[in-house]
Amino acid sequence: MKTIGIALLIIGLIAPVAGAAQVQKPSELKFPPLQYDPPNPKDFRTTYANGLAGYVQEDHELPIFNISALINFGGLYVTQDKLGLNEIMSEILIKGGTKTREGSTIEDRINFLGGSLSFRAGERMSTLSLTVLREDLDEGLDLFFDVLMNPAFRDDALELARAGLIQRLRQANDQPGSVLSREYESLIYGGDHPLTWQPTRATYEGITAADLKAAHGAFFFPKNILLAASGDFDKSALKAKIDKLTAGWQNRKASFPALSKKFPQPESGVYFIQQKINQGYISLGHLGIEETNPDYPALQVMNFILGGGSFSSRITMKVRSDEGLSYNQGSRFTTRWGFPGTFSGYVQTKSSTVGYAISLIQAEVMRIRKEPVTDDEMDTAVNYYLESFSNVFESPQGTMSTFAELEMTGRPMDYYATYRDRIRAVTKAKVKEVANTYIHPDQMVIVIVGDFEPCNAGGDQWLGPLDKLGKVHMVTLKDPLTGGEVTR
Numbered sequence: 001m002k003t004i005g006i007a008l009l010i011i012g013l014i015a016p017v018a019g020a021a022q023v024q025k026p027s028e029l030k031f032p033p034l035q036y037d038p039p040n041p042k043d044f045r046t047t048y049a050n051g052l053a054g055y056v057q058e059d060h061e062l063p064i065f066n067i068s069a070l071i072n073f074g075g076l077y078v079t080q081d082k083l084g085l086n087e088i089m090s091e092i093l094i095k096g097g098t099k100t101r102e103g104s105t106i107e108d109r110i111n112f113l114g115g116s117l118s119f120r121a122g123e124r125m126s127t128l129s130l131t132v133l134r135e136d137l138d139e140g141l142d143l144f145f146d147v148l149m150n151p152a153f154r155d156d157a158l159e160l161a162r163a164g165l166i167q168r169l170r171q172a173n174d175q176p177g178s179v180l181s182r183e184y185e186s187l188i189y190g191g192d193h194p195l196t197w198q199p200t201r202a203t204y205e206g207i208t209a210a211d212l213k214a215a216h217g218a219f220f221f222p223k224n225i226l227l228a229a230s231g232d233f234d235k236s237a238l239k240a241k242i243d244k245l246t247a248g249w250q251n252r253k254a255s256f257p258a259l260s261k262k263f264p265q266p267e268s269g270v271y272f273i274q275q276k277i278n279q280g281y282i283s284l285g286h287l288g289i290e291e292t293n294p295d296y297p298a299l300q301v302m303n304f305i306l307g308g309g310s311f312s313s314r315i316t317m318k319v320r321s322d323e324g325l326s327y328n329q330g331s332r333f334t335t336r337w338g339f340p341g342t343f344s345g346y347v348q349t350k351s352s353t354v355g356y357a358i359s360l361i362q363a364e365v366m367r368i369r370k371e372p373v374t375d376d377e378m379d380t381a382v383n384y385y386l387e388s389f390s391n392v393f394e395s396p397q398g399t400m401s402t403f404a405e406l407e408m409t410g411r412p413m414d415y416y417a418t419y420r421d422r423i424r425a426v427t428k429a430k431v432k433e434v435a436n437t438y439i440h441p442d443q444m445v446i447v448i449v450g451d452f453e454p455c456n457a458g459g460d461q462w463l464g465p466l467d468k469l470g471k472v473h474m475v476t477l478k479d480p481l482t483g484g485e486v487t488r
Helices: 002-021 085-095 103-113 134-149 155-174 176-189 201-205 209-219 235-245 296-308 314-322 351-370 375-387 389-393 396-409 415-424 428-438 452-457
Strands: 045-047 053-058 064-071 116-121 126-133 225-231 269-274 279-287 328-333 342-350 445-450 472-475
Touching: 053 235, 053 396, 064 134, 064 396, 085 103, 085 116, 085 126, 085 155, 085 209, 103 116, 103 126, 103 134, 116 134, 126 134, 134 225, 134 235, 155 176, 155 201, 155 209, 176 269, 176 279, 176 342, 176 445, 225 396, 269 452, 279 351, 296 314, 296 328, 296 351, 296 375, 296 415, 296 428, 314 328, 314 342, 314 351, 328 351, 342 351, 351 428, 351 445, 351 452, 375 389, 375 415, 375 428, 389 396, 389 415, 396 415, 445 452
Parallel strands: 053 225, 269 445, 269 472
Antiparallel strands: 045 053, 064 126, 064 225, 116 126, 279 342, 279 445, 328 342
């Protein structure tokens, strides 16, 4: 009882003091300003045996070890008759096993350890990633580098992967959004460019284990790879382990294909792909810019206001909030390593409002080129990029991977150190300038996937025909299995 009484006395003495310090309204709350400075990549770069390098950060908060290998290899580096090799490699680098281990053995062991091991080969960059508990670091590293250095590409795994990818081809035209993306890029970049080449059943069936081994030998070597690692380990001890595992790994001279940056200028107008559906899937735009363009930060701000800023963007407010035409709409400037991306406005809407939705997006494109944006729009856009900036660094592994990607793609290593200043430097005048410099209404193509007759007829808000928007080109749907026309 005495102890309880003393406790109550203390609470009674503290309560008035605490009450005096309390605010009466949330608006009276005061917080110190948030300050975040990004880490310096130089502080984390580490070199290993045979020219292998990476970015490594100790993080002892959790007993976990993460490592990724970023390889300068992807689908753009294979010949036209071997299209899809990167996709098959994605499926079987692990499942195909190594010289000394079956794929099932590797997967079973990783599952037993409660870890994960995954691989994906993209357009120009491939990534092998491992996560295990700290206590399993040695075994995890052994499995990781065995898969990275010694894949066997066994025939049973190859056959299974090939069959699955061919089945995906059979279903590829079932998704209007995928058809739109494929045909839009084909129009923007031209159908005879590696960026738009598509695998077929014949190319998948023509890929052999020898082809996979040749690609692995040509691109998977120390100086063509960057590591990203983080977790509960000692950095010097990790280096010793990696050096030992990779001691005999030989370098080669990489040979990358010459890839043209010249693209045809398609005739502006409407390009229609017929599918018997009750909605229209639409992209309208043209070739964009590379991320290395010094105006890219200003374009980010401009596009956020135009259609990239979710519910605060002009296109979303007009097409969705005001007119109720769509749940999926906006604009984007895409980027890709070493090539210009695309600019597009996009919308998905019912057939009778296809023309109307397009006209609304076109009006917003013209408006941002002619009228200054408002102070509120600028504040919202700029603050979004400033306040979300630290998300890039929210995890040690994400940070290390970000630094590795910067180095691999050849962007400045101070990219993030200067990023916020470049965003802050964007003015309303600059937004208007880049809108006029990089958006070209007279060069836009309008690609539509939908049912032509109801889309062409329009509705009460916008009466057809679609040729009011430009010359209509009927695009024959391709058969992904053969690469030729769809036969009914």
